[in-house]
């Protein structure tokens with residue numbers, strides 16, 4: 001089963017040449033590139049061996065089932081021996097009693113074989129469903145724990161296809177090809193031993209095709225591995241396009257883009273189809289060879305055997321038994337082609353599964369505060385203006401000290417998004433964060449709950465470096481509401497209660513009130529109303545208010561709001577603002593703001609520009625002193641001054 005890297009490399013470059021340049025259109029919609037591989041230089045056996053930890057808990061039942069299948073298959077090999085006895089004995093002696101006995105024996109063997117195969121099926125069905133479910137649960141759990149940067153890189157369709165198609169392929173592989181590769185292997189060995197024992201010259205004739213078959217199978221396996229990987233990756237791309245098309249149906253319809261969407265989809269399906277056809281051609285070729293060579297050998301053995309029976313060198317019974325054994329071995333030999341193909345598909349699915357599972361869950365795990373960092377902490381303490389030293393009565397609030405950040409996938413020559421942010425939000429204070437589009441406001445807010453890891457500097461909450469806080473504690477301290485409110489296919493109440501592990505119904509009512517999300521009570525089942533996939537049954541403003549309620553339900557110590565009022569009408573915005581003022585009075589908050597109305601919720605404003613905090617002050621101070629701030633706010637300035 002092992003494939004050589006060189007051959008894989010050759011096959012891959014051949015595939016690339018075959019592809020040519022005409023499927024560029026199909027690349028559209030494939031989205032982010034991560035998650036595709038070439039099947040280059042990997043051993044199928046080594047890949048499949050990684051499934052062992054999942055198989056081990058059900059190993060007893062699984063191996064018993066394989067043992068039962070081996071016995072059933074070898075039982076089939078006894079049938080020709082009974083035939084030999086029948087032909088040379090009772091049939092030659094014209095003994096009807098013996099013929100009946102032989103018939104009964106053959107019937108019993110047939111029933112025994114069928115019964116044992118039934119038992120095998122029963123033995124493996126439940127454990128393999130368990131293996132598939134465990135792998136799927138592990139994958140889901142791992143996906144939840146992977147950092148946001150991973151999800152930024154990977155297309156969702158690639159992940160979906162791994163969780164569905166690939167795991168189904170693996171269950172099918174464990175249920176059938178894996179067992180039958182063993183069973184058929186043992187059957188072929190036992191069968192050939194019987195053939196050689198019966199008549200070694202004829203046996204050798206049947207063995208002749210084995211050498212070319214082994215070589216052909218190895219070449220086939222190498223080529224098939226590459227094509228199998230392509231099909232599975234392309235299916236992932238297809239899933240991404242379908243998902244994007246369904247989620248973005250409003251945009252597609254709104255801009256009348258269904259034709260171009262359909263064209264892009266068709267290009268991708270064409271690409272999958274042509275790869276599937278290449279796979280089918282390979283399979284057809286290997287099947288033709290695997291079926292033809294043994295048939296030729298059986299034909300040759302039949303001619304030679306008949307001549308020897310005619311010459312009296314061989315008994316008719318022996319020839320009948322020999323040919324029946326050879327015919328019994330046809331299926332185990334012929335099945336090799338598709339069993340190998342299914343094993344390759346499974347090895348590819350295993351690789352794709354572990355590509356995700358091998359991704360580290362934390363880019364920077366929680367660490368004990370090292371000495372070097374402590375000195376930075378001391379230094380930043382020294383930098384604090386007088387009167388800002390944290391005390392037990394007055395905690396320090398949220399502090400950014402020399403925070404730097406660059407996206408891992410940013411071009412190497414691009415400047416960092418954040419190039420040394422220094423900002424102190426005092427305990428209980430609300431700070432508005434203002435900056436031009438793309439200046440890094442969302443990025444800065446994402447660093448606080450460690451959705452991304454700062455690449456330099458440090459962030460402290462009440463004097464504690466966030467990298468030293470256990471993630472659960474950090475996420476209990478900090479609540480976030482993003483500009484794009486994400487809701488889940490659950491009830492309105494469940495969506496809000498997701499904001500805090502220990503929140504109760506009373507907290508839910510309070511949070512809904514604060515976020516002016518009373519509309520929930522008017523829904524058909526109140527807070528128990530399902531909000532549909534991604535909350536799409538609600539308006540943008542309603543979704544945003546629910547997201548806000550989710551952020552405040554746990555009375556967080558620190559609140560991060562990314563332009564939380566952008567989708568609200570003027571009337572609702574005023575209501576939410578009024579309620580928010582109450583919440584903000586009790587927490588330390590950083591609020592990304594684009595409009596003066598949001599800015600006015602804050603005690604002070606920080607202007608982010610060129611990756612640094614360019615100015616800090618009240619709204620009116622900045623309007624007076626900062627031309628950049630004035631220009632950013634100018635759109636609404638007149639309204640503000642009214």
Ligand SMILES: Nc1ncnc2c1ncn2[C@@H]1O[C@H](COP(=O)(O)OP(=O)(O)OP(=O)(O)O)[C@@H](O)[C@H]1O
Pocket residue numbers: 152407409410417435436437438439440441442443444
């Ligand atoms: N996942 C990512 N990978 C690479 N670059 C990114 C990623 N996300 C954002 N960026 C880049 O980082 C910069 C800052 O983006 P960010 O979303 O933080 O800006 P912003 O100030 O919040 O913008 P806006 O006001 O439009 O919401 C932008 O140039 C953006 O293109």
